[in-house]
Amino acid sequence: MAKSGKRTRWGVVGCGMISEDMASAMKLLPEEEHTIVAVGASSLEKAQKFVDKLSLSDATAYGSYSEVYANKDVDVVYIGLLNTQHKDAVLEALEAGRNILCEKPLGLSVKEVREMIDKAREKKVFFMEAYWSRFFPVYKKLKEELKEKSIGDVMLMQGDYGIDGTLPRQVELELGGGFLYDIGCYLVQLALLAFNHDKPERITAVGWKRDGVDNAGSVTLKFSGERMAQLLYNGNFYTKNQAVIYGTKGHLLIPEEFNHPETLTKYVTEPNEKTETNKWPIPNKEGLHFNFGHSNGLCYELAAVRECLLKGLTECPEVPWEESITIAEILEEVRLQLGVKYPQTKKDDDKKC
Structure with missing residues (x-):
C-alpha cells in the first residue's frame, strides 16, 4: 500500500503506444505523488528505449516482465500488453503480491476474467480493469x-x-x-x-x-x-x-x-x-506527446488508483x-x-x- 506523503511508485509492463501515453499523462500529476521506477519489455533494448524516450529518470529498465514484479520498490504495476497476454501477466504479477492496473479488456473470456479476480481476492491486493472513462x-x-x-x-x-x-x-x-x-x-x-x-x-x-x-x-x-x-x-x-x-x-x-x-x-x-x-x-502541458486522442485524460485514472492504494482498497469503487x-x-x-x-x-x- 502506498503511504500518505510518499510517491506512488509505478512499474510498467509493455512498452507500446498506450504505455507511452500513460507515462506521459503521469507528468500532468504532481511529481511528489507519482513516479515510474521499473519498466519491463520483451527485451532490455525495448525497455531502455522506452525509459530514454520518456525521460524516466527514476526508472530501471528490464528485459522481462518478471523482473518488474520482483522489484520490491514497485507499489503498483500497470499492464499495457496485448489482450492475449493479459491473463498470464496478471496472474504472475498477482502471485508476486503486486497491486495491478490492467488495460481493458481484462480477458478474452469470462473464464479468464474470473480466474484473475479470484487470484486477486486470494492475494488481497488491489486489482482494477483500466476503464479510464469512469474517471473523467x-x-x-x-x-x-x-x-x-x-x-x-x-x-x-x-x-x-x-x-x-x-x-x-x-x-x-x-x-x-x-x-x-x-x-x-x-x-x-x-x-x-x-x-x-x-x-x-x-x-x-x-x-x-x-x-x-x-x-x-x-x-x-x-x-x-x-x-x-x-x-x-x-x-x-x-x-x-x-x-x-x-x-x-x-x-x-x-x-x-x-x-x-x-x-x-x-x-x-x-x-x-x-x-x-x-x-x-482535460489537463495538458506543452511538450507532451500522445499517440491517441485525449490520452492526457489518463491522468484522472492514475490519480484514482493512488487514492485507492492510500485507502488500502483492493477494488476501485468506480470499476469494481x-x-x-x-x-x-x-x-x-x-x-x-x-x-x-x-x-x-x-x-x-x-x-x-
Missing part, C-alpha cells in the same frame, strides 16, 4: 445526475463508436483482435452505468467479420422494466462517438468522444424546459470486480453471437455454442 469529470457529473434522477427514470441509452482501425491488435485473430473488445466495450460499460449496473435480461447482436474478427456490430441490451440500450460500433470509419441517455423527464448528452469526454449537456422537460451544458477541459465480470459476460455473449472464436478460447467457446 463528465462521468462524475453524469453519475450525480443519474443519482438525483434529474432526467427522471432512465429508459433508453444510445451510443455509437466508429474508428478507422488498422492496427494488428485490432484486426488479427491471434492477437485477440476485433472491434468489440477494442472499442465496443466502452459502449457496454456506459450502458451499465446508465442502468445502475443492472445485468441485461437479453442480449442481441448482429454484425460482420473480416478475417475471423468482428469488424462492426449492432448490440441491443434489454433490461428489466422495458429499458434498453442500443449500441453501434465499427472499425471502418469514424463516427461522432456520442452517447445519449434518455429519461422520462429529459436526456443527458455526451455530444462527442463519449469514452474520453469534455462536455455534458442536460435537457430537462419537466417541470420547466431547460438546457444546461458543462465543459471540463463484479462490474468487470458483467462486462466480460456481455462481451462474450456478443462475440459468440457474431461467431468470433479466438484460438485461446475456442475449446470453451465450442461448449457454449
Whole structure:
C-alpha cells in the first residue's frame, strides 16, 4: 500500500503506444505523488528505449516482465500488453503480491476474467480493469445526475463508436483482435452505468467479420422494466462517438468522444424546459506527446488508483470486480453471437455454442 506523503511508485509492463501515453499523462500529476521506477519489455533494448524516450529518470529498465514484479520498490504495476497476454501477466504479477492496473479488456473470456479476480481476492491486493472513462469529470457529473434522477427514470441509452482501425491488435485473430473488445466495450460499460449496473435480461447482436474478427456490430441490451440500450460500433470509419441517455423527464448528452469526454449537456422537460451544458477541459502541458486522442485524460485514472492504494482498497469503487465480470459476460455473449472464436478460447467457446 502506498503511504500518505510518499510517491506512488509505478512499474510498467509493455512498452507500446498506450504505455507511452500513460507515462506521459503521469507528468500532468504532481511529481511528489507519482513516479515510474521499473519498466519491463520483451527485451532490455525495448525497455531502455522506452525509459530514454520518456525521460524516466527514476526508472530501471528490464528485459522481462518478471523482473518488474520482483522489484520490491514497485507499489503498483500497470499492464499495457496485448489482450492475449493479459491473463498470464496478471496472474504472475498477482502471485508476486503486486497491486495491478490492467488495460481493458481484462480477458478474452469470462473464464479468464474470473480466474484473475479470484487470484486477486486470494492475494488481497488491489486489482482494477483500466476503464479510464469512469474517471473523467463528465462521468462524475453524469453519475450525480443519474443519482438525483434529474432526467427522471432512465429508459433508453444510445451510443455509437466508429474508428478507422488498422492496427494488428485490432484486426488479427491471434492477437485477440476485433472491434468489440477494442472499442465496443466502452459502449457496454456506459450502458451499465446508465442502468445502475443492472445485468441485461437479453442480449442481441448482429454484425460482420473480416478475417475471423468482428469488424462492426449492432448490440441491443434489454433490461428489466422495458429499458434498453442500443449500441453501434465499427472499425471502418469514424463516427461522432456520442452517447445519449434518455429519461422520462429529459436526456443527458455526451455530444462527442463519449469514452474520453469534455462536455455534458442536460435537457430537462419537466417541470420547466431547460438546457444546461458543462465543459471540463482535460489537463495538458506543452511538450507532451500522445499517440491517441485525449490520452492526457489518463491522468484522472492514475490519480484514482493512488487514492485507492492510500485507502488500502483492493477494488476501485468506480470499476469494481463484479462490474468487470458483467462486462466480460456481455462481451462474450456478443462475440459468440457474431461467431468470433479466438484460438485461446475456442475449446470453451465450442461448449457454449
